[in-house]
Amino acid sequence: MFSAEYISLFESESEKVLGRRKVSPSQAIEDWNDLIEKIEYGYDMSAYEFDYDLDCSRTYIQHLIDSKTLRKYPEHANFIKLIDDLDNIYKEYSIENPRWRLTGHWWTRRLLKKGTADYLHAVKKYYPLVGIEPEEIKIR
Secondary structure: OOOHHHHHHHHHHHHHHHOOOOOOHHHHHHHHHHHHHHHHOOEOOOHHHHHHHHHHHHHHHHHHHOOOOHHHOOHHHHHHHHHHHHHHHHHHOEEEOOOOOOOOOHHHHEEEOEEOHHHHHHHHHHHHHHOOOOEEOOOO
């Protein structure tokens, strides 16, 4: 799926972005997918923890998507397509609320449609602004 040369360059670019570790294209996809799987069943931590998880799972990927160095490789389009597919799943589990955040990336301006009481406690006051009733999930 990805050439050895692209993977090596991707890891090098990711280390510049993250400053602490190298990430392969497959690992970046897995990071975002893992968070989306948690969201699917109802996010079970606070909204503040969710912000952190988004930053760790998706924000760094955008820097790699935008990398001029990586864009020179044809397989970078494949990487972007796989991330776009995951982004669309995330959009299914969330709703845009521009009043929630006025700045930042599009994924930080979305509220999850379901979550545990810990998540909903901090964001429930914003749901009437978008006209939905969030679903509270109880995790056993």
